[in-house]
Amino acid sequence: MSVRRLAPKEVQPESFAFTAENLAWAEKTIAKYPPGRQASAVIPLLMRAQEQAGGWVSEPAMRYVGDMLGMAPIRVYEVATFYTQFQLQPVGKRAHIQVCGTTPCMLRGAGDLMKVCKSRIHEEPFHLSANGDFSWEEVECAGTCVNAPMVQVWKDVYEDLTPADLEKILDAFERGEHPASGPQNGRLTSAPVTGLRVLTSPELFDGSMVGQGAGLALAREALAAKAKGETAPAAPPPAAAAAAPPPPPKNDPAPAAAPAAKAVEAAGDADKEKPKKPVAPPPGGKPTDSTAE
Amino acid sequence: MAKIIVDDIELDVPPEFTLLQACEAAGAEIPRFCFHERLSIAGNCRMCLVEVKGGPPKPTASCAQNVRDLRPGPNGEPPVILTKSPMVKKAREGVMEFLLINHPLDCPICDQGGECDLQDQAMAYGVDTSRYAENKRAVEDKYIGPLIKTSMTRCIQCTRCVRFTTEVAGVAELGAIGRGEDMEITTYLEAALSSELQGNVADLCPVGALTQRPYAYHARPWELSKTESIDVMDAVGSNIRVDTRGREVMRVLPRLNEDVNEEWISDKTRYIWDGLKTQRLDRPYVRVNGKLKVASWPEAFAAIAAKVKAVPGNRIGGLVGDLASVEEAFALKSLLASLGSSNIDCRQDGAKLDPALGRASYLFNATIAGIEQADALLIIGSNPRLEASVLNARIRKRWLQGNFPIGLIGPHVDLTYPYDYLGAGSDTLTDLVNGGGFAEVLKGAQRPLILIGQGALARADGAAVLAQAARLAVAVGAVKEGWNGFSVLHTAASRVGALDIGAVPGEGGLDAVAMTNPGGVDVLFALGADEIDIAPGAFVVYLGTHGDRGAHRADVILPGAAYTEKSGTYVNTEGRVQVANRAAFPPGEAREDWAVLRALSDVVGHRLPFDSLAQLRAALYAAYPHLARLDHVTPADAAAVNALSSAGGTPASGPFASAVTDFYLTNPIARASAVMAECSALASSRHAAAAE
């Protein structure tokens, strides 16, 4: 975080007004809040104003939104400066690259992505590239850590990036295209990069189990058989034993919790070689010494 | 009531008490920065942490949790709060260390030094070292107006200033932008604050981030002597403390008085002090051949005596100015009476108030604190925001509590709270008397308040307006057992006191307008009367403090003492008798006004019967016993309002004007103040911009 200021006077537009379409949308949005609470709509309205104005909130836009909601301009200013999602400076016309710089992405090479931004766009974040097409910034976790590293452009995320991927994405934006979002390494959403490891049996997808009504029971049976026959679960290490959930109270309506945990343990053969983690107690259970720090 | 144990002391407190209040009730001291009794609770400084058994197992911000939210012990024992436990000590030290991480240690050059909450609490609850070796944060200073100086690096982000301006002053102008350690206090685009109460943020700021700009680098708190006194800038009678160094007034601060100003004062009250040093009359002058020449006291007195002795008593008159204390008005009245004159008036503005109608006809009968009991308000011909800013804050406070309909007849202005605009002038008032509309709202209220400003009374038909207002008050049930909502808001500090002692024309006497008209009187004593034009012809003796309008017109100038330089009684708009004390001495040869009048009386051959202030007061109290009840309001008999309501007269139609148009320049001291001049210019440019 750094100090956030309004853009200098020279770049501020004369005025701001919603388009007819956005105005109608804004009125609908304001109507969602109880009378007298219109100010609650300030964040969505500012966001819409930002989208309409090419990705940043200008000073006239703040005043406009404030007038619309009966808020003093300083109150809108407070909101707009509080949330880093509001850009207070003009951003690139074609793309504003938000590179995630939080730990998982950093560990997976976000630094290299930033190097690309620095060389292609501008040495400093929040500065426009020479032609005004691009700008970039470092943001905190954008929520796709599994596919780290990532960048966000407008409302799309580009994941599993290498510097070369980012270059390609920038090229596409430069050409005025809209590159396909999502993982750039062929991975399916956030599935394991080596391919699916669960839910792989084709019957699940060919429709042959539809209407059988026994899916879960069958699966349990299969798992139980597997657990019995092939690999009896290794005796849990003492820590896990200590942390084992206490027997559920008699009137507990959900006795399924314990068997499910067992089943998961049994199915987790991929993790077998790693030491087992203590199983977290079910909610409401008394924490024991081994789970409390 | 809820039982609670604070440091082994068991006590009963109301369940809605915060833990901090409960601790205070038990006598435990809780350090705090963000919490303030009169502001909403923010809970963001964490200095007030205590240990609570029966609450979450962590240090708890005591200002932000209610007693009722605590759980009793397993066997029903009362919840326990510890304010001296090791956990609390560690928590406070930790908070203090965090606060000081980004706080510059610039106390030697900080104006708050010596009266800084952070300094004091760091001494009491902090540790002597910091583990922080990184660079400190620095924040750009902001411009927020000519009155408040900012040093924003010192801000500890308690948001007291933001809450004050928004909640009490009623102008949403100050805000906190950014977040975390980058949070900064500023106004929108660094515009100057527009509130008349903004000076209070410097008092509220627990550190030296907001300090008083005019006082910057002038003095240190420990070199000032402090005198408790009363303000005369308006008729509220705010309680103030005047800080002086040697002969010089260095600053004015508010004093707590729940019944009057709570703990706020207006900017005029606070920043007037530079006006006490400029344009002062420090020696007598006599006009010779059209030019004012320096004279000695005997020369000046001789010039007056020559004139006075040459005319009959009824050709002599006296005006009591807006800043005069009761004592000097009494002395002037006595002097005129002994000269055989009943020409005296304290109503320079021509307000049609008359003590003969009864005391209740000119008092703010509901009292200032009583505003909080009212449940409907009608403002007639007044802009309380400018005429009595602190009282306006009280109205706003009442409005914030809800269920408080407000109507206004008069200029359509921003009062910091919404109101029903009913109309501009007397026609609307007449309509209300006939019932319907807002009159029904007032009727439906238990304790309706009718506030009448001087703007409605200082007109030719003022008496009829006053009677009309009384009729309305009686009709809507504002005057009844236990409640008198008929309330006149004054603008001059001297007015109520002068009316109380009958400083109005006696039998056959001339009023202010008649005296100052051409051919009015031959000799006119103007006791600090600067708000009135005196026609040529009369020989004017001006007894006052500043080279203002009155002095320019004068033929003899007698230098008097300003309100900080004398002990004087002032009666505020609600009739509260308060004594202002002397904090400094009048400059040069200037003397206290009553003493000047006493000396003069000797020269003109009618020696006044008192040789000391004590004797004067004894005579005053004998004649007007209620003036001896200091700091009290002697309630006025409401029968006067009932009588007034049956007085005849229809007001002429026409809009009411406000008695105060330029808040910052209402009296000679204010007009001599450079700070007030700057504020006035700023306000009028803001006004012009708004009019565009």
Ligand code: SF4
């Ligand atoms: S300027 Fe002073 S009062 Fe305002 S938030 Fe900062 S420390 Fe608190």
Ligand code: FES
């Ligand atoms: S850490 Fe980068 S998306 Fe979460």
Ligand code: FES
């Ligand atoms: S006083 Fe309680 S958090 Fe500041």
